[in-house]
Amino acid sequence: MTTYLLRRLLLMLPVALLVTIGVFMLIHLSPGDPALIILGEDRSPAAIAQVHEQLGLDKPLYVQYFIWLDNIVHGDWGRSVTTHEPVAVAITDRLPATLELGIVALLWSLIVAIPLGTIAAVRRGSLSDQIATGITIAGVSIPNFFIGIVLIFTLSVTLRLFPFGGYVPLTTDPLQSLRHVMLPAIALGTAGAAINMRFTRSSMIEVLNHDYIRTARAKGASWRRVVFVHALKNALIPVVTIVGLQIGGIIEGAVVTETVFTWPGVGRLAVESIFNRDYTVIQGIVLLAAFSYMIANLLVDLVYGWLDPRISYA
Amino acid sequence: MRRVAVGFACLFLVSACGGGGGGGGQNAGTPQKGGTATIALESELRTLDPMDSSLLVEREVFYNIYDSLFTIDPSLTIKPGLVKSWDISDPLNYKFTLQSGIKYQDGTAFNGASVKANIDRYKTGATSRRKSDLASVSGVEVTDDTHVVFHLSKPNATLLATLVDRAGMMLSTDAVLKGGQNFSLAPAGAGSGPFEFVEWKRNDHLTLKKNATYWHSGLPYLDGITYRAIPDVNAILSALKTGDVDIARVIGAKDVASVKADSNFVYKDVPAIGFNGFELNAGAPPFNDPAKRKAVAMAIDRYSILKNINFNIGVVAYGPVPPSSWAFDSSEKIYDHADAAKAKSTATGFTFTYKTTSDPVNQQLAQLLQSELAQAGITMQIQTEEFATYVQECASHKFQACNVNWSGRIDPDGNMYAWWHTGGDFNDSLYSNAQVDQWLEDARTNADQAKRKQDYGNAQKQIVEDAPYVFTTFGVSAQISNTKIHNFTLYPDLMIRMAEVWKG
Numbered sequence: 001m002t003t004y005l006l007r008r009l010l011l012m013l014p015v016a017l018l019v020t021i022g023v024f025m026l027i028h029l030s031p032g033d034p035a036l037i038i039l040g041e042d043r044s045p046a047a048i049a050q051v052h053e054q055l056g057l058d059k060p061l062y063v064q065y066f067i068w069l070d071n072i073v074h075g076d077w078g079r080s081v082t083t084h085e086p087v088a089v090a091i092t093d094r095l096p097a098t099l100e101l102g103i104v105a106l107l108w109s110l111i112v113a114i115p116l117g118t119i120a121a122v123r124r125g126s127l128s129d130q131i132a133t134g135i136t137i138a139g140v141s142i143p144n145f146f147i148g149i150v151l152i153f154t155l156s157v158t159l160r161l162f163p164f165g166g167y168v169p170l171t172t173d174p175l176q177s178l179r180h181v182m183l184p185a186i187a188l189g190t191a192g193a194a195i196n197m198r199f200t201r202s203s204m205i206e207v208l209n210h211d212y213i214r215t216a217r218a219k220g221a222s223w224r225r226v227v228f229v230h231a232l233k234n235a236l237i238p239v240v241t242i243v244g245l246q247i248g249g250i251i252e253g254a255v256v257t258e259t260v261f262t263w264p265g266v267g268r269l270a271v272e273s274i275f276n277r278d279y280t281v282i283q284g285i286v287l288l289a290a291f292s293y294m295i296a297n298l299l300v301d302l303v304y305g306w307l308d309p310r311i312s313y314a
Numbered sequence: 315m316r317r318v319a320v321g322f323a324c325l326f327l328v329s330a331c332g333g334g335g336g337g338g339g340q341n342a343g344t345p346q347k348g349g350t351a352t353i354a355l356e357s358e359l360r361t362l363d364p365m366d367s368s369l370l371v372e373r374e375v376f377y378n379i380y381d382s383l384f385t386i387d388p389s390l391t392i393k394p395g396l397v398k399s400w401d402i403s404d405p406l407n408y409k410f411t412l413q414s415g416i417k418y419q420d421g422t423a424f425n426g427a428s429v430k431a432n433i434d435r436y437k438t439g440a441t442s443r444r445k446s447d448l449a450s451v452s453g454v455e456v457t458d459d460t461h462v463v464f465h466l467s468k469p470n471a472t473l474l475a476t477l478v479d480r481a482g483m484m485l486s487t488d489a490v491l492k493g494g495q496n497f498s499l500a501p502a503g504a505g506s507g508p509f510e511f512v513e514w515k516r517n518d519h520l521t522l523k524k525n526a527t528y529w530h531s532g533l534p535y536l537d538g539i540t541y542r543a544i545p546d547v548n549a550i551l552s553a554l555k556t557g558d559v560d561i562a563r564v565i566g567a568k569d570v571a572s573v574k575a576d577s578n579f580v581y582k583d584v585p586a587i588g589f590n591g592f593e594l595n596a597g598a599p600p601f602n603d604p605a606k607r608k609a610v611a612m613a614i615d616r617y618s619i620l621k622n623i624n625f626n627i628g629v630v631a632y633g634p635v636p637p638s639s640w641a642f643d644s645s646e647k648i649y650d651h652a653d654a655a656k657a658k659s660t661a662t663g664f665t666f667t668y669k670t671t672s673d674p675v676n677q678q679l680a681q682l683l684q685s686e687l688a689q690a691g692i693t694m695q696i697q698t699e700e701f702a703t704y705v706q707e708c709a710s711h712k713f714q715a716c717n718v719n720w721s722g723r724i725d726p727d728g729n730m731y732a733w734w735h736t737g738g739d740f741n742d743s744l745y746s747n748a749q750v751d752q753w754l755e756d757a758r759t760n761a762d763q764a765k766r767k768q769d770y771g772n773a774q775k776q777i778v779e780d781a782p783y784v785f786t787t788f789g790v791s792a793q794i795s796n797t798k799i800h801n802f803t804l805y806p807d808l809m810i811r812m813a814e815v816w817k818g
Contacts, residue, residue, distance in 0.1 A: 032702025040368030264518035
């Protein structure tokens with residue numbers, strides 16, 4: 001197990017390196033000069049040249065990359081080229097907001113998906129199955145920015161049930177924090193809920209057809225016990241895979257939602273940094289996103305072992 | 315080139331862009347002390363240091379933290395600020411008498427040495443964006459604590475107006491040193507203005523608190539201000555409606571009528587100082603042919619743009635100097651209503667590409683221009699680009715037509731010199747006319763305002779005639795707030811000054 005873990009952790013390094021090279025090239029090869037963004041209404045040829053020199057943009061691309069990499073290896077993520085804020089601070093300041101939003105969205109998606117998916121599977125072909133399927137199609141089809149706008153208009157602007165935008169840290173006031181996070185979390189989690197429901201349903205249908213389910217029923221176990229104890233745990237293995245990917249995708253998944261709700265998270269920082277060609281911040285966020293995906297995948301593999309003892313990493 | 319981000323966000327989408335308006339009685343009553351106001355900013359700030367600032371939203375905040383050497387009144391007349399009186403009879407040596415007894419929020423004194431330290435910092439700082447503002451200042455001589463002399467390398471009639479804005483904002487040198495590399499993110503105690511910095515959580519909020527020792531006695535009335543960056547005009551309106559913000563400067567032009575009609579809101583506006591329109595590249599085909607530039611300028615129906623895109627907020631523009639300026643000249647109305655027939659007789663049957671951003675209002679404008687030009691036999695193709703790409707291509711002259719607006723400057727020089735002087739910083743159009751250069755240089759160096767107005771009038775007429783830029787509309791500076799906000803004074807320069815505002 002330890003060897004397996006170490007091997008997986010070491011494998012992350014080359015993957016992260018490849019990701020950063022790819023992103024570095026893509027960003028730098030795309031048109032747009034950060035100096036013009038930084039200088040705004042105060043640009044002059046001398047000022048542009050000065051900014052290029054300060055940011056090291058006058059050096060060859062590979063030199064710029066290795067300077068950045070060298071700094072990262074030494075624990076220096078650099079400073080934002082537009083705000084001079086340390087990149088590590090910029091990201092860690094916004095990470096709690098993104099994690100709170102991502103986790104509440106994920107919980108929302110699971111609270112909706114698992115019961116609905118289970119009901120749809122158990123009552124396959126019934127009206128409740130069709131309603132659940134309809135909800136799924138709607139959830140996947142409607143873009144989350146549209147769900148966000150509808151939620152803002154109805155629950156915030158018209159009914160005044162929830163505040164518009166703004167963020168209160170969980171540690172400052174948990175209740176207010178939850179009030180602020182609910183709308184963006186519902187907007188963000190709905191598509192995930194639909195996908196998770198489909199996976200729960202199909203996996204559950206498959207499991208319910210297995211011999212051991214019939215055996216359990218024959219031995220006199222109640223239908224409820226068979227569904228929730230014998231079937232559901234096994235049916236959740238593919239769902240865990242998907243949820244794992246969703247956890248890894250919290251950072252980039254929140255990009256649109258955070259923008260619509262002016263949520264001060266990493267997603268909004270990413271959008272702003274891309275528009276401003278803030279290379280150092282983009283690189284930092286991409287690195288973080290890559291690691292979060294890899295770690296989420298690793299955790300999923302470990303959870304498999306818990307859900308199904310037949311899977312072993314010895 | 316926040317020129318478009320700022321220009322458009324501020325002048326065009328803006329609730330602003332139109333004359334007159336509402337909210338009677340909200341200045342009435344005895345000022346009440348206390349309370350906080352939340353202000354919506356249309357984009358996030360990048361810095362709180364005037365030295366490296368380049369965004370209009372940053373200036374909106376600065377005016378409440380820092381004092382400038384000079385101020386303006388709502389008619390754009392230069393007034394005393396940290397400079398109490400001035401003698402500019404010698405065009406190369408401006409003598410300033412400073413206010414005495416003023417302290418920065420960190421307790422250090424404002425004096426002549428502080429003025430020199432600030433100007434030196436702006437002129438030499440590695441990341442300073444103020445160098446071109448102060449290029450004509452060769453040095454500051456400190457006579458004593460309350461007297462300084464600005465030595466100029468060449469006469470500059472625009473200097474006092476320049477010192478109203480960031481180049482004239484005075485900061486505590488101690489606070490700057492103490493802040494070190496993070497000063498621009500947390501300028502604690504650095505200003506002498508009505509409010510002082512408390513906290514900045516980027517993408518969420520910026521908090522200021524009352525400066526208890528503000529030198530204008532009895533001010534400010536509010537205990538504090540919170541700024542929230544909401545980079546979407548529809549979201550700003552939602553936040554106003556839910557009460558999450560008290561004041562905004564920008565909402566969509568389409569929403570202004572309904573806000574004016576809503577008794578829960580106050581809407582007021584005054585003519586602003588910028589201009590809207592698009593550049594034509596005189597350095598490359600097809601617009602290296604002056605006849606084709608003129609044809610485009612003639613074929614555009616400015617009234618249609620004002621009505622259909624700006625919802626009649628603002629006025630049509632004929633040149634670079636808006637009606638709010640002392641240099642405004644109504645005779646610049648060379649190309650008035652659309653005249654397709656006249657345009658056809660000038661030049662027709664050519665095609666060009668118009669670059670713009672994906673902003674919905676910019677897109678609507680492009681489509682309207684396209685249909686108007688088609689009537690004159692000119693084919694306009696619309697090329698939509700992501701902001702950073704578009705900025706770079708326009709700045710590096712890789713365009714035929716480019717939609718760029720300008721937020722404007724107090725002095726008309728700021729609306730013309732960099733744009734149309736040969737080799738000017740914003741002369742994306744590569745326009746060059748020796749006579750225009752001469753007028754602009756004369757106006758910059760001449761202290762006589764009547765003579766300057768004449769120079770600007772001549773230059774404007776020639777620029778409009780040559781059409782390196784097609785002017786469409788002038789915007790407005792607006793206040794959109796709830797009815798709890800009182801005593802708000804609108805300034806044409808788009809800045810929100812909060813010292814005298816109270817909430818009740």
